Amino acid sequence: MADVDLVLPCLNEAAALPWVLERVPANVRAIVVDNGSTDGSADVARAAGATVITESRRGFGAAVSAGVEAARAPLIAVCDADASLDPAELPRLLALLDDGADLVLGRRIPTKRSAWPAHARIANGVLSRRIGRLTGVRVTDIGPMRVARTDALRGLDLRDRRSGYPLEMVLRAAAAGWRIVETEVAYTPRIGRSKVTGTVRGTLTAVHDMNRILREARA
Structure with missing residues (x-):
């Protein structure tokens, strides 16, 4: 059995998956959660040796939750499947669990301006500050590698099945007294168009979901 299960939520990432999966460390099992792809992503993932499961409910949270349920390793990682993040960086994050962290977040450092559009970067900054005010935990990025x-x-x-899932994870971890640690990870332009940060509409939808999670947390 692998030491770590890596959950890769996937919606039409056939072009990116070969690079992503070849970068997965040897002791890590890749679990690709096909969330309704129409481009053959599942077949590409299987051909590359990944475990593939299907989640018919659309949404980031739904896909990651299905992957978490399928995990069997003692440690778990989550990463986007669009080649914007490098799975080869995971050992550095995992080492921080041995140092006493309970949740490690990859703080994205864009390698190019186009990797992280301004509207998404600004929204992320506002959200991070709100988390700090609500929980007392200082974070600078609610990033997809953790x-x-x-x-x-x-x-x-965790209950959210849409874009609020990453935020809910941080809020519930903080409420449970977890030690939350950030470390820098390279963030490169993704292959294909993002369903969230690639459009203003997608970003606004994510902000709406996260505002709902924040309201629930305050209540």
Whole structure:
């Protein structure tokens, strides 16, 4: 059994998956969660040796939740499948769990301006400050690369199935007294168009979902 299960939520990422999967470290099992792809992503993932599961409910949270449920390794990681993040960086994040962290977040450092559009970067900054005011935990990025212990993550009982899932994870981890640590990871222009940050509409939808999560947390 692998030491780590890597959950890769996937919606039409056939062009990016070969690069992503060849960068997965040897002790990590890649779980590609096909979230309704129409471009043959699942076949590409299987051909590259990944475990593939299907989640028919659309949404980032739905896909990641399905991957978490399928995980069997003691440690779990989550990463976008669009080649914007390099799975080869995971060992550095995982080492921070050995140093006492409970949740490690990859703080994105854009390699090019086009990797992180201004509207998405600004929204992320506002959200990070709101998390700090609400929880007292200082974070600078609610990024898509993160690692934790599998059983502990399941114990958070995350409910959101849309774009609010990453935020809910941080808020519930903070409420549970977890030690949350950030470390820098390279963030490159993705292959293909983002469903969230690639458009203003997608970003606004994500902001709406996250505002809902924040309201629920305050309540």
